Amino acid sequence: MFKKVIIAEDLDAMNLGIQQVLKDLNIEDFQHSKFCDEAFLKIRAAIQQNEPYDLLISDLSFKTDHRKSDIATGDELVQKVRELQPNIKIIAYSVEDKSYRIKSLFNNAEIDGFVLKGLNSIEELKKAINIISTSDQIFISPEVASALQEKNNYEIDDVDIKILKFLSAGTSQDEIIEIFKSTDIKPNSKSAVEKRLSKLKDFFKANNTVHLVSITKDMGII
């Protein structure tokens, strides 16, 4: 079982629930952080003191802080922690149920577990901790387990996401092309951007650009 655990979660009411889980599992040594960068600093300090954490339990969405913080989202935190301490176990604990984002957490940050905050998430969190502490298996809440099986035949790349983000920020296609040209982004012709958009609309079954942006916003891609 894990000896030393850190929790990154900003909602105080939610923190109580997680701490209850750890107490039930007889894990005494845990800290929690309400801010992403604070959590990161604690993890780094623990490594330097030769007493690294075994487990990070992290929320994904944090209230945007008044002070400007280096790490704003749980996704970033998890990513950076994985780079800093490759052997730490990570559980994401979130209401996020968009398969695209969950899959990306497993693939990119190589998290070990994903627990969906929900009606019985406390029990699920316990189960996740048990499984992950005793084996190298991953855990994922049953409601979203299908996310990992979906195979995206078509891969959405960085440029696609850039285009979508610009569109949702009110940039016209022509302006996007200008920006791409001036910042040396590879395919920057009118037709290239148009073709990408058309592929995206096809992929997401969107009737038009407005619809496309609406869908991808809902999915949490942008």
Added chain:
Amino acid sequence: MFKKVIIAEDLDAMNLGIQQVLKDLNIEDFQHSKFCDEAFLKIRAAIQQNEPYDLLISDLSFKTDHRKSDIATGDELVQKVRELQPNIKIIAYSVEDKSYRIKSLFNNAEIDGFVLKGLNSIEELKKAINIISTSDQIFISPEVASALQEKNNYEIDDVDIKILKFLSAGTSQDEIIEIFKSTDIKPNSKSAVEKRLSKLKDFFKANNTVHLVSITKDMGII
């Protein structure tokens, strides 16, 4: 102080926090529901048994249920409860920080308090309960208090929202006009819809329709 309280909140981990608050305030008689319609039925039953609730603490967003439910969101719940039992006190307890939606809760459902889930929301919830139980004042978390002061000089009406919703669902302007004509919605000419859109873009400082839908989605209007 309140004698009988009901909580509508689906996340089990969050429930623990709220219950802690009630215990701290020596409120013994409370129930919680994980589903909106369940909460509504309990409130109605309590009235029929002549033991109505004094206070409803409700979340706003609920996981969409597998079973189809009559009441899907906290907004609806709060609205219906207010109609059913006008004298009940209602506190909304949510991460929602969009001023438009908060204002609408106070104006339409006449909630008595709004507590923003956050770093210190447990203390705020206590304070809210204290204030509301002893007076007819309203309570609103300081971070979002400004929501009530903003005066929208321009009022967005139902038709505006219908248009925005259709747009974000991929309906073209022409199709919207068709739909409006066939369902007898008052201004249903091409130019009327265009004019409304242009006003909306002006109001929300949107560069184009994609931007407009993106902004209004972010604001929680659609």
Added chain:
DNA sequence: CAGTATTTTACGGAAATCCATAATCAGAAA
């Protein structure tokens, strides 16, 4: 190197939208 495939770019017409102006209509006031 020649030949083939894939990607990127170019072009052009159709469709949709954007936007300003003018005509029409309905209700209120004179």
Added chain:
DNA sequence: TTTCTGATTATGGATTTCCGTAAAATACTG
């Protein structure tokens, strides 16, 4: 009734997006 006012509708042209086709550039293969 007439006149005024504001709201709705109509019209037309500029701009943007949409979408297919084709040329050009690049990569890949034997």
